Amino acid sequence: MSVNALPKISRDLLVTAAFGLLIVVMVVVAAVTTESFLTQANLTNLLKQMVTIGLLAYGMLVVILTGGIDLSVGSVVAFSGILTAGLVSSLPIPAAMAVGVVSGIGFGLVNGVLVARFGLAPFVVTLASLTTVRGLAFVYSEVPIAPEDPAFFTLGSAMAGPIPVSTLIMFAVFLVGGVFLTRTPAGRSIVAIGGNAETVRLAGINVRRHVVLAYTVSGLCAGLAGVILASRVGIAQPSVGVAFELDAIAACVIGGASLAGGKGSVRATFGGVLVLVLINNLLNLYGVQSFWQQVLKGLIIIAVILAQRTNRVRA
Amino acid sequence: MSVNALPKISRDLLVTAAFGLLIVVMVVVAAVTTESFLTQANLTNLLKQMVTIGLLAYGMLVVILTGGIDLSVGSVVAFSGILTAGLVSSLPIPAAMAVGVVSGIGFGLVNGVLVARFGLAPFVVTLASLTTVRGLAFVYSEVPIAPEDPAFFTLGSAMAGPIPVSTLIMFAVFLVGGVFLTRTPAGRSIVAIGGNAETVRLAGINVRRHVVLAYTVSGLCAGLAGVILASRVGIAQPSVGVAFELDAIAACVIGGASLAGGKGSVRATFGGVLVLVLINNLLNLYGVQSFWQQVLKGLIIIAVILAQRTNRVRA
Amino acid sequence: SSGGSAEPATQADSGYTIGVANFMLSGPYFSGMDKAIAAQAQKKGNVEIISTDANGDAAKLAGNVEDLLTKNVDAVIISGGPLESAPAVLNSIKAAGKPVVLVDRKFQTGEYTSWIGPDNEAIGRQNGEYLSTALPDGGKVAIIKGGPADNSIGLARTNGVKSVLSADSKFTLVEAPDFGNWGSDGGLTVMESLLATNKDIKAVFCENDAMCLGAQRAIADAGLSDGIIIAGVDGQAEALKAILDGTNYKVTGLNDADIIGAKGLDRAVEILGGAANVEKDTVVPSPMVTKDNAAQFQNPDGSF
Amino acid sequence: MSLELRDVRKSYGDVEVLHGVDLVGRDGEVLAVVGANGAGKSTLIRIFSGAHEMSSGEMRVDGEPVRLRSPHDAHERGIRTVYQELSIVPGLSVTENLLMGRFPRRRSGLIDWPAAHREAKELLDAAGFGAIEPRTVAGRLTVARQQMVEIAKALAGEVRVLVLDEPSAVLAGGDLDALFGLIRRLKARGVLVVYVSHRLAEVMELADSIVVIKDGVIIETTEPSRTSEDELIRLMAGRRLEQIYPDRRGAPGETRLKVDRLSRRGEFSDVSFELRAGEIVGLFGLVGSGRSEMARCVFGAEPPTSGGGAFRSPADAISHGLALVTEDRKRTGLVGGMTVLDNIALATMRATTRGPLIDMPGRRERVAGMIDRLSIQPARCATMPVAALSGGNQQKAVLAKWLLAEPRVLILDEPTRGVDMATRVDIYRMIDALAREGLAVLLISSDLTEVLGATDRVLVMREGRLAGELRSEGTTEDEVLAHAIGVAA
Ligand SMILES: Nc1ncnc2c1ncn2[C@@H]1O[C@H](COP(=O)(O)OP(=O)(O)OP(=O)(O)O)[C@@H](O)[C@H]1O
């Protein structure tokens, strides 16, 4: 599912393998040095903890591939969550959730149109929506909304065997999303646009429409993440999701995506998500004190990308 | 002081004039529609409130010109402030402040070396330092530090006639910084690196050293901003400065800088700072309620860059 | 200790492990709370603490609690900070059959075992009453809020002040349109904006001391220290000092993280020990602190 | 298909570049467009291809007036264009670059990659570029190969008009032959080929009709049988060029550069040669023979794996008086977003300061002098972004940058690629004059005539090794080629 260079298979496999190795090393270290890492409970935690960042990272990757960026995802998570929770009193739960996801699609669409149709810088457009959508979440409801119906919790807490349903949804997004980017004309166009938009335009492909599509996918993912998060926490807060965009972008870039566009892989982005979630989990399991956790988290991220770089160079 | 195209003067002047006009319109509207805008007190507020974002925006511009980004500035503000406040008990105030600024330079240096020497992605490197440096600020002191010596407040609150000293410092940074970017070999090299690093390398210019320099300048500005902010508030908090990087980047991009590097102007970045500070000030003067402020702030930013774009196209 | 089964007894011998789930530590009050809990555990001797920080992310709080339950802690203390509620977290703790003690923040929904915290509205009322006596001629009182009303703690404090002052026609209340974000820097800029539009402010109330300290600088810079008095909440060390020094910072309501944290830990141990009839909700009194009594609350070893 | 332009004008901003062009191209013919740098050839082509709309005038296809609103429009009508500047997407495979926008799909709607690679292979084979592997990432190909991919891409589907803007500039040897074969096959199929080139020998060989464009007007329409290279040059330049290559009869002086058994793994090995003051040495080789890599290595841009004579870094090389004009101006020669002034001054910035500051007036003056000396067009271009210059003038700007540094050893990698004949002559004169003043020059070129005409002796590289050294005088092009291909006795 490497997006950039589908054909340079052997080289790509090497990089992926090296990255995989890194993750395996982290897992092995965790399993050997802590008692609790390999427990069923902890693995379930891990699976749950990767849902939000995973969904956001996939949407972010699609936007980054076009050479853009979407800073608004954290705010969209808050908006879609609180909207859904607010609607539960008047709509059936699945319908309320659908509306929440659709609101994310809507914000993505607006971002996309401003970037593609009006040629505005993605960073400023989505920074502005970060602010505006957050404001709208508070305008919709200043106070958190906690639906009473326990069915509201289902999406976020139901298990399918050993695996949380929400994690399965995220896996599905990565699978379908991987196929989208590697095996559909629209997906390939998105990747190509980030490489050289003018060439893509000359090939008769509607660049604007594909850029809009990319932001819409990101909005969709953020909307979905917001609904799942509200369901998981059981309460929707308008203040949730601050700085989520940074983790999502970090996952993509740790996975080797280039913010200049045209370069990035679905599989490696998933690896990036894993790395970030593992770091948090391990620091918790080791009982590292909070502020030192932050210090270490940054250092580990640097170490990871340094290790990756070495692998790249060798591969 | 337009950095990109100093010489295509007429065109550039037009854009700058249009942007200036926009700011003038904002000011006139504010002056006519509110009583308090043109009061001495409010103008002084404006001058004070632009110091932090102004300093950060200049440093950010230098990094953006190289094609990089510095997400760590907000954390560096917190660290340098709390370090300075903590040292006041054992060092003379100017020395403590100098150490604070130097700490900023140090973090900038580390960012720069990681980006330039090890070829890591600026986004991830500085995201990691955002986390690590914030952690270090808390490790240094979890609680706010309020030096007793009133001389600690001087830098942040002294006035030189009608203008705050801290604002003068920021103006000086923009002036010297403008000359640096347009009229020194190092400054021109930084701009050129963002345009095409390989060409610059083959022209015998040490690209790595200049990239390190750029991040160091950003660290210096953030360190200075942290010290001034702590002095102004009179109390240094390890939690200060969250999301400052977004405002700094927004100021650059509103000023027309390209995140791909090589394109950006000191004068227009200052314009971007003014626009952001004016938006906040006006929304407050109008007494717009906080959430609506957020909603409007985002929409105004979009309107501003749309207006700018139209001017660009015409110019 | 008397437990129904033999299990609690064996645990008592080897000591307890108690997990602390902080919603966010990046605020002196919250980190003070975390330290107070740890200090009390140290004092007890046989209690081990595992502390986590969700960095203000509700999902991460859920994850952290799950991590704690993974480590099989005996009880969980939640310092929910500005978080309004976390039903799923409470459900998962309940499902694991562990007791949960809330400190400071009482969640609005979900089942918990016990809560210990202040009465924020009472603190606000207390401040309101102080201001109404201190300003016999009344006047304009500014209110600086920390953040949106999804944090009901601040809202309760402000409502307390309002309940007293808005009943009195001598007073006009001006609410700053912008939030101070609970920090001194935010308090400073919000106060600067307020002063630009309202020169005739007589007093300012902030939802916490940190913002008051910033507001105090803004007032000093504007040369209005003689004309405006300040009222806050929390009992932050710098605020106590300012009050004691006789500045225009006149009053705060003590919201003592040390006491609440210590009591929270005690409560958890009490429950684990199987004590019957533990109190469900405990309000820790928040005495009004003025120049007269500030000295007695100053605590050089305090964590906050 | 016939293509006709009537009174076509085109302005960029307030500057009119084409002043009423009339042009007719018929099916099955090769229509060559020649003209000096900046004459408006590429602009004309952008109008054919729908990339730019004309400001006024009319275009007719098969007699019918048409308006091309986008490149897609032109594409649909069978008008295909290969631009002067490369426009492949470097991160994608050759297959994707070739089939962008029209992948074969499975019934599920997903792209059928095996079929796509097969189709790409067929396309390359049909174009005569079968040596290119469809799965390769396009950015890893040499410039020549990338150009071939672009040409192959233009041939997909039904082609009725093929417009080529200086396609041969980056091709040499067998690749060039493959291109000519392709053009002849297309012509036989009734395709109209519009061919822009500065290589007049090619034009005379290929074209059915030739139009000469000068300063945005067509000043002559002719045929190879009715004209000569000299005549074309005179028309383009507006003056007669007495002699293209200056006489080279200097006695070489001291050794300026000594390269000793230099190797870089995978690129070239065991290269030894000397450059002496006052000498112009040509370096010929087929595409991929490793000339550019060797030059970059000597210049310190890449470290060698063994051998001597290479500098530690470009800065080191420059401080020892070296200058390297690279072959790919877009990627390694220019900073596209900066002005002509900034670009020309780039390599000499540190040497021209007053205190800590750049000596701005002095710099402006020196750059203006260079613009004048190389007659970079337009003359008042110092404040224009360098990307707005025509291709040939961009090349001159790169040269200007290095001449300002007053080098003692000048390495030129394909310096006349895309440069018109009059300017070439200027460049040859200039190199000759500089050599007479003691400069040592290494001229890397894929143009056999140039490599023999402008130099004292010629080094030939084959597969990364020096395959021969020949005196320029009295050596034939065939002899040089024989060394390059490996059939020399
Ligand atoms: N985008 C543009 N904006 C402004 N001027 C332009 C632009 N493109 C070309 N020009 C100008 O138009 C003129 C014709 O340029 P064009 O690229 O058509 O020349 P050309 O004949 O192809 O030259 P060359 O042989 O050097 O490629 C030149 O003076 C050039 O500077």
Ligand SMILES: Nc1ncnc2c1ncn2[C@@H]1O[C@H](COP(=O)(O)OP(=O)(O)OP(=O)(O)O)[C@@H](O)[C@H]1O
């Ligand atoms: N067919 C090929 N397959 C794989 N790699 C090739 C091929 N042709 C060239 N290369 C690579 O390109 C390098 C040569 O680059 P380049 O083509 O720039 O050489 P050159 O002699 O300077 O030719 P030119 O300047 O005409 O392009 C070789 O060392 C090799 O790594």
Ligand SMILES: [Mg+2]
């Ligand atoms: Mg051209």
Ligand SMILES: [Mg+2]
């Ligand atoms: Mg070459």
